Amino acid sequence: MNKAHVIEHIRFALEAKLSEATNAADSARLDATHEQSAAETQYDSLSIESGYLAQGQSERVNDAHKSIAQFEQSYDLQSANQVTVGSLIKAIDLDDKTHWFYFGPSEGGLKVTVKQQAVLVITQSAPIGRALFNKMIGDECEYQVASQTYSFEILDIL
Incomplete structure (x- = not known):
C-alpha cells in the first residue's frame, strides 16, 4: 500500500465532504432568506426552522475546514516505529x-x-x-x- 496514495484519497474525501457541506449550507441559507419562508402568523415557524438549519449547515462547513487543516498537519510520509497520528x-x-x-x-x-x-x-x-x-x-x-x-x-x- 502506498501511503501517498492513501493521503491523496483522504484529501479528496475531505474536500468532497466540504463541498457537500458548503452546498447544503448555501441551500439552507437561500431557503431561510426566501420570501416564502417569511412568517405569516405568530404560529408559523418555518423561517425560524430554516434559520436553525442554515446555522447547523454552516457549522458543518466550519467543521470540514477544521478537519482539513488538522489532517494537513498529520500527513507524514515517514515511517514510524509505533502508531501515532498520521500512521x-x-x-x-x-x-x-x-x-x-x-x-x-x-x-x-x-x-x-x-x-x-x-x-x-x-x-x-x-x-x-x-x-x-x-x-x-x-x-x-x-x-x-x-x-x-x-x-x-x-x-x-x-
Missing part, C-alpha cells in the same frame, strides 16, 4: 483478514478505497484507536465494543 497501519485479525487503518486527528469512521482495499480512518477517541495507539509492529491489541471483542496484530506501520 498508516496494516493489521491482521484472528481470521487472517488484513485491515488497513489511517490514524487521523479527526473524522473517525471515514473510509476510502485505494486499489480495491478499504482504509478506515480511526482516531484516539475510538476503542480501536486507543488499542492501537503507541503500539509497534508485531504487537497484538484487543478492544471491546459492546459485548464483542476484536483482536489485531500489527503487521506494518507506514
Whole structure:
C-alpha cells in the first residue's frame, strides 16, 4: 500500500465532504432568506426552522475546514516505529483478514478505497484507536465494543 496514495484519497474525501457541506449550507441559507419562508402568523415557524438549519449547515462547513487543516498537519510520509497520528497501519485479525487503518486527528469512521482495499480512518477517541495507539509492529491489541471483542496484530506501520 502506498501511503501517498492513501493521503491523496483522504484529501479528496475531505474536500468532497466540504463541498457537500458548503452546498447544503448555501441551500439552507437561500431557503431561510426566501420570501416564502417569511412568517405569516405568530404560529408559523418555518423561517425560524430554516434559520436553525442554515446555522447547523454552516457549522458543518466550519467543521470540514477544521478537519482539513488538522489532517494537513498529520500527513507524514515517514515511517514510524509505533502508531501515532498520521500512521498508516496494516493489521491482521484472528481470521487472517488484513485491515488497513489511517490514524487521523479527526473524522473517525471515514473510509476510502485505494486499489480495491478499504482504509478506515480511526482516531484516539475510538476503542480501536486507543488499542492501537503507541503500539509497534508485531504487537497484538484487543478492544471491546459492546459485548464483542476484536483482536489485531500489527503487521506494518507506514
